Amino acid sequence: MPDALQIDAQFPGGNIVVDAIEDDVVRLHQDLRDTQRDWFYWCFRVRGAAGRTLHFEFTQSQAIGARGPAISTDAGVSWAWLGQQAVQENSFSCTFDKDSDEARFSFGMPYQQSRWQEFIALVSEQATHREYLQQHVLCTSDHDRTIDYFLVGCNDHEPKHRVAITCRHHCCEMMASYALEGLVDWVVRDPGPDAEWLRTSTQLFIVPFVDLDGVEAGDQGKGRHPRDHGRDYAGESLYSATAAIRQWLPDFNDGTLRVCLDLHCPWISGPRNEVIYLVGSSDQTIAAQQRRFSGILAAASTGPLPVSALDFLPFGTSWNTDDNHTDGIGFSGWAAALPDVKLSSGVEVPYATAAGAEVNQLTAHRFGADLGTALANFLRHLLL
The missing domain is CATH 2.60.40.3120 (Immunoglobulin-like)
Structure with a gap:
């Protein structure tokens, strides 16, 4: 039977x-x-x-x-x-x-904390890579999980630049996690000159799971009542992770914090949601650097997922308006106001298709390397 x-x-x-x-x-x-x-x-x-x-x-x-x-x-x-x-x-x-x-x-290709832990363990097995990857506790989540942050790259001496990268403010947006994994993998282990320059000159502060509780519970996260983690950077934060980031990052910034990126996935499908793009800031100085970075990222995208600078989403167009922020401020908007930050932006990684190419576990991971190359090229030529 x-x-x-x-x-x-x-x-x-x-x-x-x-x-x-x-x-x-x-x-x-x-x-x-x-x-x-x-x-x-x-x-x-x-x-x-x-x-x-x-x-x-x-x-x-x-x-x-x-x-x-x-x-x-x-x-x-x-x-x-x-x-x-x-x-x-x-x-x-x-x-x-x-x-x-x-x-x-x-709906997508789920990325849970267990995969990240296996990835970190794999990278840490090689002694030559351990100095470039440090794990620390950011806080305890609202449901008593340990939320970690990672210091990646230049950890053994004072870095010339610092970068902050967050992921899973909206817990369902899993494809962004594969890109983050690929970025960290590239920074720590790639033998090429761009990765070597970045990991010896730049320290990255990375929070892989801001809404860790939601990731593990299988929540939507987006539009969470009374506001979600991605809108929790105004007034008093509701969630322990966002409160900890707001407390920690200004201390991390000793005058060298140049870039803050928040990795997301867009809506379910459709033309605007099937390309990789940066979300434009209302601050024109920041927006100019976003456009510059979009061009650098497009040039660096030699992997399977194409990027076009033409897909940059200026503030005031499509969904990127004041109406989208009535319930709070996101990480990139808050971080843009920190001293010395030159570039702060959301980066949207589609769930399934990017400019006609298939987004999957492997291609999203490979995009992380392109994102790392773009960061290196952006910082290397940044006028301070």
Whole structure:
């Protein structure tokens, strides 16, 4: 007798509400939890489906992106896009192998804290790399998790430059984490002259999971009530991580903090959301440096994900207006006002497609190297 069909989200990053199961049709929707607006993150596990073809229908809002859902058959270690051929409107179908024990499906390719920890352990195994990578405790999260920060690069003497990079202010925006991993990997281990220059002249302060609780719980994060982590830099911070960053970063800045980047993913799909771009500042001095960096990043992008400086999103256009900041200020807006900061910006990494190219675990990781090269070239020629 075959195992009974089971669908659940009881694992780190899991998120789903099952409405009904009728024969081979599963009706379900993403769990918004404390998100005040509609959003699209979901991730669930299927067991007991060996040899069957199941049809998954999302019953509420748009939940499937540019390349269909992602599937993992190794408990979330590796992911692949099912592709649009599996999609019908807001639903998708999948035929399971006859020996399939478990499969996971998600809107994107989830990146949990466990993967980051494995990556850090791998890099730290080599003694020659340890001096370029230091792990410290930033704070304890609101749900008693340890939130770490990392000092990457020039740690054994006074650096010429300092850079701050944050990620997962909106916990569902997982593809940005692959880019951050690729950036750190490049800075610490790449033998080329750009990486060598950056790690011996520049110290990077990195917070890989600002909303760590949300990442592990599988929350949307975006639009969290009463405001999310990405809008928690005005007034008194609601969350321990953002409060700690606001306290720590000014002390980190001894006159050498030049660049602050906040890595994000955009909306679900569509032309504006299928390119890599910087989010323009209302400060024209900062915006000029953002445009300069956009050009440098485009020139440095020799990997599989193309970047065009023409995709820069000026303030006052599309969603990038004052109306988008009525509930608070983001990290890059707050950091732009810190002394000596020349460039502060959000960087948007699409979920599935970047200028026609496939975004996945490998290509997003490789984009991190391009981002690192751009940082080196920007800082090397920065007029102080």
